[in-house]
Amino acid sequence: MADHDAIVVGSGINSLACAALLARGGWKVCVLERSDTLGGAIQTAELTEPGYRHDVFSAWHPLWVGGAAHAELGDELAVRGLEYLNTEHPTATLYPDGEAAFLLRNADANAAELDRNAAGDGEAWRRMLASFFPNADLSFGVLGTELWSRDGLGLGLKALRRLGRRGLAEFTGDVLATSRDWLSGTFASERAHGLLAPWVLHTGLGPDSAASGFMTQVIAVAIQEGGMPIPRGGGAKLVDALAALIRDNGGVLETGRDVERVVVAEGEASGVQLADGEELTAERAVIANVTPTQLYGRLLQGEAPPAFRYGRSEMQIHFALSEPPRWEGDERLAQTAIVHLTPGLDGVSRAVNEAERGLLPAEATVVVGQPLTMDPSRAPGGQGLLWIQLQELPWQIKGDAAGELDTKDGTWTEELRERYADRIQGRIAAHVPNLESSVLKRVVLSPADLQAANINLHHGDPYSGSLALDQNLLWRPSPASPGHATPVKRLWQIGASTHPGPGLGAGSGTLVAKRLLEPPLLERIRKLR
Numbered sequence: 001m002a003d004h005d006a007i008v009v010g011s012g013i014n015s016l017a018c019a020a021l022l023a024r025g026g027w028k029v030c031v032l033e034r035s036d037t038l039g040g041a042i043q044t045a046e047l048t049e050p051g052y053r054h055d056v057f058s059a060w061h062p063l064w065v066g067g068a069a070h071a072e073l074g075d076e077l078a079v080r081g082l083e084y085l086n087t088e089h090p091t092a093t094l095y096p097d098g099e100a101a102f103l104l105r106n107a108d109a110n111a112a113e114l115d116r117n118a119a120g121d122g123e124a125w126r127r128m129l130a131s132f133f134p135n136a137d138l139s140f141g142v143l144g145t146e147l148w149s150r151d152g153l154g155l156g157l158k159a160l161r162r163l164g165r166r167g168l169a170e171f172t173g174d175v176l177a178t179s180r181d182w183l184s185g186t187f188a189s190e191r192a193h194g195l196l197a198p199w200v201l202h203t204g205l206g207p208d209s210a211a212s213g214f215m216t217q218v219i220a221v222a223i224q225e226g227g228m229p230i231p232r233g234g235g236a237k238l239v240d241a242l243a244a245l246i247r248d249n250g251g252v253l254e255t256g257r258d259v260e261r262v263v264v265a266e267g268e269a270s271g272v273q274l275a276d277g278e279e280l281t282a283e284r285a286v287i288a289n290v291t292p293t294q295l296y297g298r299l300l301q302g303e304a305p306p307a308f309r310y311g312r313s314e315m316q317i318h319f320a321l322s323e324p325p326r327w328e329g330d331e332r333l334a335q336t337a338i339v340h341l342t343p344g345l346d347g348v349s350r351a352v353n354e355a356e357r358g359l360l361p362a363e364a365t366v367v368v369g370q371p372l373t374m375d376p377s378r379a380p381g382g383q384g385l386l387w388i389q390l391q392e393l394p395w396q397i398k399g400d401a402a403g404e405l406d407t408k409d410g411t412w413t414e415e416l417r418e419r420y421a422d423r424i425q426g427r428i429a430a431h432v433p434n435l436e437s438s439v440l441k442r443v444v445l446s447p448a449d450l451q452a453a454n455i456n457l458h459h460g461d462p463y464s465g466s467l468a469l470d471q472n473l474l475w476r477p478s479p480a481s482p483g484h485a486t487p488v489k490r491l492w493q494i495g496a497s498t499h500p501g502p503g504l505g506a507g508s509g510t511l512v513a514k515r516l517l518e519p520p521l522l523e524r525i526r527k528l529r
């Protein structure tokens with residue numbers, strides 16, 4: 001008798017969704033997490049001052065709420081205390097001249113907003129929606145399907161039947177366009193370009209990357225339709241509810257359990273060995289939420305690792321404030337969940353390029369998150385709390401594009417981390433005059449801190465692997481070994497490094513759970529009769 005049906009290595013969102021689906025399906029599951037808390041890149045903590053509850057890493061849940069796991073588990077999680085809050089003001093871009101552009105929650109509002117800057121851009125928005133919606137199932141289907149499988153083939157055939165050969169060629173060509181080409185070919189106003197271009201950073205790409213135009217459209221539509229939901233009380237509420245669901249279905253979750261090796265017997269995974277030498281056995285599957293670096297370099301010693309690249313590094317800055325930030329300019333900024341500070345499309349492009357050349361960007365795209373706009377419970381008396389994200393940073397630092405900071409060391413020292421954060425704080429303070437006087441405490445996490453906090457955030461890459469086209473979609477995690485099966489039978493790889501990539505959608509965990517829960521072939525054939 002094995003100890004469990006399935007052992008899940010790591011407790012990120014993909015692990016928890018996978019374990020919850022399997023446990024509900026009658027499997028005896030065990031989740032093993034090496035750190036002291038469950039949730040991986042979802043952690044809520046009083047990081048700065050008592051009563052200030054910060055989402056330390058991820059914060060925004062549109063991918064979870066729009067995903068297949070939520071559709072299946074949402075009701076059972078709500079019963080276990082998970083409640084989503086949403087907003088009519090999901091995002092805006094604030095330009096250096098103090099003007100702002102907003103993306104709102106319905107087509108009419110967005111068309112009117114875009115027309116403010118260039119008459120005709122509103123109509124361009126409506127045309128985009130009219131061409132996107134009829135094939136939205138294909139666009140979202142690419143992200144929710146195991147592509148190297150009969151389901152992937154089925155999706156391809158569905159597209160071919162609907163669009164025809166020429167139509168499919170055109171659709172695929174459109175998917176490959178860059179964000180720059182799509183934005184500048186669609187909207188006249190540079191304000192419209194700057195409103196949407198920063199969102200490609202949240203997909204791990206830059207505005208000049210292949211397929212970033214497609215990702216820009218998917219995100220723009222998803223935000224209009226889905227808003228920017230967050231759980232009341234912080235992201236950890238999602239983790240707590242999933243853990244409760246797993247336990248209620250007989251599963252176990254253990255922290256402080258570092259898996260060192262997958263035990264392989266006669267070519268099949270039969271369990272895991274922990275760092276303290278203990279072995280646990282699994283009857284039906286071992287599911288590892290790890291990067292290829294760890295899978296092949298540690299858990300499967302002896303297997304040749306496929307080539308795999310990491311993407312840009314990231315920094316988080318958390319502020320506890322004694323009062324709400326007072327934004328200058330458009331009063332809607334104070335109600336907006338995510339405000340991007342950037343000069344626009346070229347600004348994002350320049351900062352990405354600088355980071356990719358090893359430089360600290362002179363004028364980074366600053367993601368200013370304001371969870372209190374939806375959930376005042378996260379700070380005492382609803383005072384002030386900011387979640388800041390910087391997605392354009394190098395791991396090995398060759399210099400400072402602004403020529404100001406000492407980068408001779410080439411690594412993320414504490415001194416460099418704080419001085420770079422000062423630059424970003426100054427950028428925000430230029431639009432929020434009460435920022436500096438209201439800071440109670442600031443906590444900064446450099447790329448090195450991110451890596452130390454979660455082994456999957458290798459080199460501080462928040463997305464656990466470059467999302468360049470040759471390592472994305474059909475080719476994730478790598479062209480030599482795409483999908484979730486591994487060279488070892490009964491060993492599956494999930495997590496941000498695998499298709500459909502990073503984010504809180506739990507796509508890979510859901511795909512693998514569904515695959516494992518499929519009835520055996522004979523039973524399926526019998527059912528068809």
Ligand SMILES: Cc1cc2nc3c(=O)[nH]c(=O)nc-3n(C[C@H](O)[C@H](O)[C@H](O)COP(=O)(O)OP(=O)(O)OC[C@H]3O[C@@H](n4cnc5c(N)ncnc54)[C@H](O)[C@@H]3O)c2cc1C
Binds near residue numbers: 042063259496
């Ligand atoms: C700073 C930051 C902000 C982000 N913001 C957002 C956001 O707002 N919205 C969004 O949708 N996405 C966001 N993302 C992306 C998203 O959070 C991640 O892609 C997602 O959470 C990754 O989930 P995962 O299942 O791949 O595993 P992870 O969350 O990476 O968790 C993996 C877990 O496995 C554990 N583990 C690894 N190896 C072992 C081992 N050998 N033994 C035991 N345990 C092990 C690790 O300790 C870790 O806890 C953000 C990411 C970061 C880093």
